[in-house]
Amino acid sequence: MSPAELLAKVAQFDALIVRSGTKVTREVLEAGRGRLRVVGRAGVGIDNVDLQAATEAGCLVVNAPTANTVAAAEHGIALLASMARNVSQADAALKAVYSRTLTVFTAQGKWQRTKYVGVSLVGKTLAVMGFGKVGSEVARRAKGLGMHVIAHDPYAPADRARAIGAELVSFDEAIGRADFISLHMPLTPATSKVFNDESFAKMKNGVRIINVARGGVIDEDALVRALDSGKVAQAALDVFTEEPPAKDSKLVLHENVTVTPHLGASTVEAQEGVAIEIAEAVVGALRGELAATAVNAPMVPAEVMSELAPYVSLAEKLGKLAVQLVAGESGGIKGVKVVYTTARGPDDLDTRLLRAMVTKGIVEPVSSTFVNLVNADYTAKQRGLRITEERVSHESPVAEAPLESIQVRLSHVQSKFAGAISDGGDIVLEGRVKYGVPHLTVVGPYEVDVSLEGNLILCRQIDQPGMIGKVGNILGQTNVNISFMSVGRTFRGKQAIMAIGVDEEPDKETLEHIGHIPAIEEFVFLEL
Ligand SMILES: NC(=O)C1=CN([C@@H]2O[C@H](COP(=O)(O)OP(=O)(O)OC[C@H]3O[C@@H](n4cnc5c(N)ncnc54)[C@H](O)[C@@H]3O)[C@@H](O)[C@H]2O)C=CC1
Numbered sequence: 001m002s003p004a005e006l007l008a009k010v011a012q013f014d015a016l017i018v019r020s021g022t023k024v025t026r027e028v029l030e031a032g033r034g035r036l037r038v039v040g041r042a043g044v045g046i047d048n049v050d051l052q053a054a055t056e057a058g059c060l061v062v063n064a065p066t067a068n069t070v071a072a073a074e075h076g077i078a079l080l081a082s083m084a085r086n087v088s089q090a091d092a093a094l095k096a097v098y099s100r101t102l103t104v105f106t107a108q109g110k111w112q113r114t115k116y117v118g119v120s121l122v123g124k125t126l127a128v129m130g131f132g133k134v135g136s137e138v139a140r141r142a143k144g145l146g147m148h149v150i151a152h153d154p155y156a157p158a159d160r161a162r163a164i165g166a167e168l169v170s171f172d173e174a175i176g177r178a179d180f181i182s183l184h185m186p187l188t189p190a191t192s193k194v195f196n197d198e199s200f201a202k203m204k205n206g207v208r209i210i211n212v213a214r215g216g217v218i219d220e221d222a223l224v225r226a227l228d229s230g231k232v233a234q235a236a237l238d239v240f241t242e243e244p245p246a247k248d249s250k251l252v253l254h255e256n257v258t259v260t261p262h263l264g265a266s267t268v269e270a271q272e273g274v275a276i277e278i279a280e281a282v283v284g285a286l287r288g289e290l291a292a293t294a295v296n297a298p299m300v301p302a303e304v305m306s307e308l309a310p311y312v313s314l315a316e317k318l319g320k321l322a323v324q325l326v327a328g329e330s331g332g333i334k335g336v337k338v339v340y341t342t343a344r345g346p347d348d349l350d351t352r353l354l355r356a357m358v359t360k361g362i363v364e365p366v367s368s369t370f371v372n373l374v375n376a377d378y379t380a381k382q383r384g385l386r387i388t389e390e391r392v393s394h395e396s397p398v399a400e401a402p403l404e405s406i407q408v409r410l411s412h413v414q415s416k417f418a419g420a421i422s423d424g425g426d427i428v429l430e431g432r433v434k435y436g437v438p439h440l441t442v443v444g445p446y447e448v449d450v451s452l453e454g455n456l457i458l459c460r461q462i463d464q465p466g467m468i469g470k471v472g473n474i475l476g477q478t479n480v481n482i483s484f485m486s487v488g489r490t491f492r493g494k495q496a497i498m499a500i501g502v503d504e505e506p507d508k509e510t511l512e513h514i515g516h517i518p519a520i521e522e523f524v525f526l527e528l
């Protein structure tokens with residue numbers, strides 16, 4: 001699709017899957033607002049996606065960070081070796097002659113065995129700039145070629161470098177000592193044009209540079225100057241500031257430069273790999289699962305994610321139930337307090353995810369905004385929702401459970417179900433996870449215990465015999481299956497509430513029928 005076509009059509013889709021050639025600009029994301037929920041980048045670099053605009057639109061951006069790593073590393077090694085031995089220049093020169101005449105070598109001698117004398121790799125020093133996934137695979141392979149490998153990466157763990165046999169050094173030391181420099185850092189404001197006149201000046205004369213990362217990390221005009229002066233003997237480039245580069249690009253046309261058109265990830269295996277990786281990530285994200293490869297959401301490590309999963313669901317359901325209890329005329333929800341009862345300290349329990357899910361539960365049923373971990377705080381702020389959190393420490397933890405309970409309090413709002421209002425005047429709901437399943441355990445001043453699956457009916461009645469039977473009968477007559485039921489009361493013979501989980505949504509008449517049971521004071525049907 002052309003950019004114009006993409007703009008015109010993006011609103012018809014829930015997800016977009018792109019490679020680096022498609023620019024997912026603010027304009028594209030705005031045009032997709034309301035429908036577009038996920039942008040999947042079938043590769044690593046996400047510099048072609050406007051992350052801030054995606055975050056504001058609540059659009060999750062996921063990438064496929066691992067499936068093309070080896071392909072990129074292999075391409076780096078291919079460029080390193082072919083540059084050192086002038087493979088592409090020699091090939092082009094020889095082909096040019098053969099295409100003119102099949103038999104004669106010209107006087108200028110295109111069978112140029114002396115012109116294309118190369119340099120050896122063994123024993124040379126390679127500086128790997130950016131010791132991440134691709135960089136470390138390049139280092140590993142270069143070791144196999146007998147090179148001495150040094151690396152610069154301010155954030156790389158020293159033990160990984162040590163394990164591969166690479167020495168981690170400063171930026172200046174890396175570029176100053178190297179015979180070959182291979183670039184593997186992401187393009188960020190900090191890395192933009194870090195290879196410039198000043199840094200080329202610090203390199204050895206006759207250094208050779210390989211770039212399979214991003215064109216923007218090199219000041220391309222400065223590289224042309226360094227090539228012209230001989231400071232840089234050769235460069236091998238897979239990526240460019242502008243792709244494709246201008247037709248008259250001095251860099252592309254330079255005789256000491258080897259170029260490929262951004263082929264780093266282009267192997268049959270890598271493309272199959274990223275396709276599968278991104279399809280799984282996008283489908284998961286559309287199903288509402290937490291994406292491990294989310295780019296614009298806080299990173300939640302996989303083990304934390306699996307431990308918190310039932311609490312994430314509990315948090316969302318409590319938010320969803322709470323908002324349905326708010327009376328229409330109460331002037332909006334202002335303050336939301338989430339209270340976590342836990343044996344863990346702040347360092348062992350990151351509540352951002354839980355807070356985001358409470359926000360999602362509260363906002364989604366009453367708006368057209370799609371809320372996720374990405375835009376939850378932004379959305380809450382926009383809607384004037386003040387969400388505060390409190391931790392209550394719990395002395396005797398149940399085994400290893402991260403949380404004992406989660407309570408959601410909506411302050412100073414009226415409720416359509418007075419039974420949900422606590423003594424302090426807030427709507428209060430509390431829940432726990434039991435056997436991996438979220439349960440509602442407190443409604444206002446009442447203790448209940450109902451599994452949060454399907455839908456829920458809350459009834460407040462006078463505590464007297466026969467109530468369960470009456471309600472059960474009415475539901476049974478219309479084939480509504482009760483999945484769970486619990487009765488809580490303040491004092492014997494006073495008020496009680498019944499929390500009834502139902503698989504099907506009862507029709508209006510059935511609900512009215514329940515409301516007409518004389519002892520029932522109020523009831524509400526809540527969707528989960
Ligand atoms: N040519 C192609 O087709 C491909 C290009 N790439 C590009 O390769 C690059 C690396 O990708 P991965 O290894 O997967 O990413 P990665 O995130 O695993 O590694 C990047 C490393 O760069 C380091 N880094 C960040 N700032 C730095 C700085 N100022 N100086 C030195 N190091 C710095 C990080 O700490 C990290 O270890 C990215 O730019 C990516 O877009 C990746 C795959 C294919």
Ligand SMILES: O=C(O)C(=O)COP(=O)(O)O
Pocket residue numbers: 019020021042043044045046068262263264265266
């Ligand atoms: O994954 C990356 O960062 C790449 O540069 C590969 O880009 P591509 O998917 O080949 O357009």
